Amino acid sequence: MNRTALGIVSLVLFIVGSSMMATAxxxxxxxxxxxxxxxxxxxIWFVLPSAGHVNRAVWAGIGSFAxxxxxxxxxxxxxxxxxxxxxxFGFLVRRKPGHxxxxxxxxx
Numbered sequence: 001m002n003r004t005a006l007g008i009v010s011l012v013l014f015i016v017g018s019s020m021m022a023t024a025x026x027x028x029x030x031x032x033x034x035x036x037x038x039x040x041x042x043x044i045w046f047v048l049p050s051a052g053h054v055n056r057a058v059w060a061g062i063g064s065f066a067x068x069x070x071x072x073x074x075x076x077x078x079x080x081x082x083x084x085x086x087x088x089f090g091f092l093v094r095r096k097p098g099h100x101x102x103x104x105x106x107x108x
Contacts, residue, residue: 003045003048003049006041006044006045006048007042007045009041010038010041010042010045011038013034013035013037013038013041014034014035014038014039014042016031016034017030017031017032017033017034017035017037017038018031018035019031020034021035032073033070036069036070036073037070039069040066040069040070043062043066047062055090055091056090057086057087057088057089057090057091058087058090060086060087060090061083061084061086061087061090062083064079064082064083064086065079065080065082065083067079068080068082068083
């Protein structure tokens with residue numbers, strides 16, 4: 001994944017969403033969606049350099065929280081609780097004994 005392109009897309013979504021919210025006069029539903037999507041993409045952009053070192057359980061929790069944040073922002077506390085449970089479950093479940101993680105070379 002190209003980190004620069006992801007950062008530009010996140011920034012453009014934030015600017016477009018903010019301008020839509022400022023000019024919509026109360027009907028800025030799509031602007032809010034753009035801002036939430038830019039926040040999620042910005043978080044991915046921030047983590048991307050060290051993404052290979054992040055545990056899969058943490059990625060599952062982040063993904064479920066991002067899904068909750070985009071689909072149902074009013075239920076953000078439930079989304080946080082669900083993502084914490086998914087991450088905890090991922091840490092508790094053991095991998096197969098012979099399975100080793102292969103380190104991939106880092107790429108931008």
